[in-house]
Amino acid sequence: YVTLTDESAATVTGMAFVNGTGEWTLTNIDISGLDEGTISVSAYAVDQAGNQSGATTASFTHDSVRPAVPTITGFSDDSGMAGDGLTNDNTLTLTGTADAGTTVEVYDGATLLGTTQADGSGDWSFTTGELADGNHFFVVAARDEAGNQSAFQDTFAVTVDTAAPGIAITTPISGDGLVNASEDGFFSVSGTAAGGQRVYVTVTDEMGASVDGVALVDGAGNWTLNGLDVSGLSNGELTVEAYAVDQAGNQSGTASETVSLDNVAPAATVITGFSDDTGTPDDSRTNDTTPTLTGTADAGTTVEILDGATLLGTADTDGAGNWSFTTDILAEGSHSLTARAVDEAGNRGASDSLNLVIDSTAPGITITTPIATDGVVNAAEDGSLSVSGTASGGQRVYVTFTDEGGAFVTGETIVIGSAWTLTGADISGLQNGTITVEAYSVDQAGNQSGMVSTPVTLSNTGPAAPVITGFSEDTGTPGDQQTADNTLTFTGTADANTTVNIYLAGQVVATGTADGLGNWTATTGTLSDGYSSFTARAVDGAGNQGGSSNTYIVIIDTVAPAAPTLDS
Structure with a gap:
């Protein structure tokens, strides 16, 4: 009992x-x-x-009291991102707390992995055997000396991943395997990283200097590193190395590719000229709607030609750096043309500019008539003839005077506003008769107007010297050229139909017209008494004046003698 x-x-x-x-x-x-x-x-x-x-x-x-529920507080090695439950360590050390002195039983799912003892502070740790890759769900229970077992702790999940991710770099890097000055401050590298989370990139020049950056891998396994500044590296071959690290901390092998850095721009391009530079040389105006630009740049570069912001086309330089480019048809008006060299890496040099005016519209031209006021050029005018007109849009006017025998003289003048005048044309050497006056204008761009034409008559041969044959009233003794009449009528001969002027002391005192037979008369006004020396000169219809006639002396005496006296 x-x-x-x-x-x-x-x-x-x-x-x-x-x-x-x-x-x-x-x-x-x-x-x-x-x-x-x-x-x-x-x-x-x-x-x-x-x-x-x-x-x-x-x-x-x-003792029938169950121990407190133990806890798993963490594990090591927690590689990759801390606290994410991922590790590339397949032999884990779990740590936690439990009632002091209790035995902690560690399970992976329903499988008991082993036990460990909580120390006097209640801390415990347990190192697993080698775990397979994949998900592991750990639980723990505490058992006291009396054999009482606690409840199980909530599952502590850990994923073991010891597989390294893949890594690849997409080539050619930078699209063409070249990094130029417009790309070197914002360099991009792309690729794939199967299973990776982050990609670490290092770019190294031939001198050993390097820059690096980190990119995230997207859900499709692609990665791109943007904004890497390689402008401080040396020109030449750059080695681009990349490796991926997955979420568990596994690191891939290193992928390596090369790219060339060339961020030195070519020398400034020079536009040396264009053809056809019509009109005034070097005035940047032409009537050629498809001008050919010429210039120099670094040999082996490609020259881009732009009109404003519009690319017209490109030209390749030869071994000496010379280039030429013929445009398509350009519209009339101002064109701001620039040329810049682009090297193989895409670096653009400084631009040269040419402000070119395309003008293919011909100017207008007229001649003001009658020329020489009356359409007749006489001897007084033939050595310095003036011709005028208008020339809308013109810059210079070219005039030709041609006689009936084909002889000609030429002249040119500038247009002021829209008017032009040619002065000082000497046509005295041309034949008398009809002179054909032709004129055309040329504008600043070299466009030539149509030809305009008008006739003018050249008559520069003066009439023969007239002859004074007598006068009336020849009072007193006939033939003594003395008269008491102070209003004289001269008679004489001259070329038919000419005008005869009578001169006294250089002044015209009488005018008459020769008839068809050359006979003329001319009556003076009232003349002063005294000895007078008269001459005559004939003027034809063109205004040509002939030589002087014979001198004709007349003594005018209108004073009556004193009354006679008788001596006895």
Whole structure:
């Protein structure tokens, strides 16, 4: 018979039978109603005859309280991004807390991996064996010395990933394998990284200088590093190296490619001229709507020709750096042409400019008539003839005077506003008769107007010297050229139909016209008494004046003599 007594004297009793070897076992005794703590056990035996033995005692500790639920606080090595539950370490050390002194049982799912002991502070750690890649769901339970097991902690998930990601660099880098000055400050490299999360890129020049950057991998496994500044590296071959790191911290091998850095712009382009430079040389005006530009640039470069912001086309330089470019048809008006050299890497040099005016419209031209006021050029005019007109849009006017024998003289003048005048044309050497006056204008761009024409008559041969044959009234003694008449009428001969002027002391005192036979008369006004010397000169219809006639002396005496006296 067995009695179990707690410290409060509460008891539980039970009975067991002794087997043939003298052993007994009491099972399934319920002590849940007894207090926790020391339990005293007293047992005595009774034989078949009813004899009772003395009591034997013992004690044990009653502990039925389950330990607190343990925790997993972390693991190592937590490679990759901390706290993401990913690692490339397949032998993990789990750490956590539990009731001090308890045994911590570590499970991967339902599989017991092993146990460890919580120290006096309740801290514990457990290192697994080698784990397979994939997802692992760890749980732990604590068991105390009495064998009480705690509840299981919530699952602590860890993914083991020891597979390295892939890495590749897309070529050609920068689209053409060349990095120029417009690209070197914002260099881009792309590629793929299967399974990767980040890509680390290093660009190194031939001198060992380098720059680096980091790119993220998208969901499709592609990556692009933008904005890498390689402008400070040396020109020449650059080595681009990249490796990927996945979320678990696995690092790929290194991919390597090369690209050429050329960020030195070619020398400034020079526009040396254009053809056809019509009109005034070097005035940047032409009537050619498809001019050919010429110039110089670095040998081997391509020259871009622009009109404003519009690219007209390109020309390649020869080995000496010379280039030429013929435009398509350009519209009339001003064109701001520029030329710039582009090298193989795409670097653009400084531009040269040419402000070119295309003008293919011919100017207008007229001649003002009559020329020489009356359409007749005489001897007084033939050495310095003037011709005028208009020339809309013109710059210069070219005039030709041609006689009936084909002889000609030429002249040119400038246009002021829209008017022109040619002065000082000497046509005295041309034949008398009809002179054909032709004129055309040329504008600043070299456009030539149509020809205009008008006739003028050249008559520069003066008439013969007239002859004064007499006068009336020749009073007094006939033929003594003395007269008492102070209004004289001269008579004479001259070329038919000419005008005859009578001169006294250089002044015209009488005018007459020769008839068809050359006879003329001319009457003066009232003349002064005295000795007078008269001459005559003939003027023809063109205004040509002939030589002087003979000198004709006339003594005018209108004073009556004194009355005579008688002596006796």
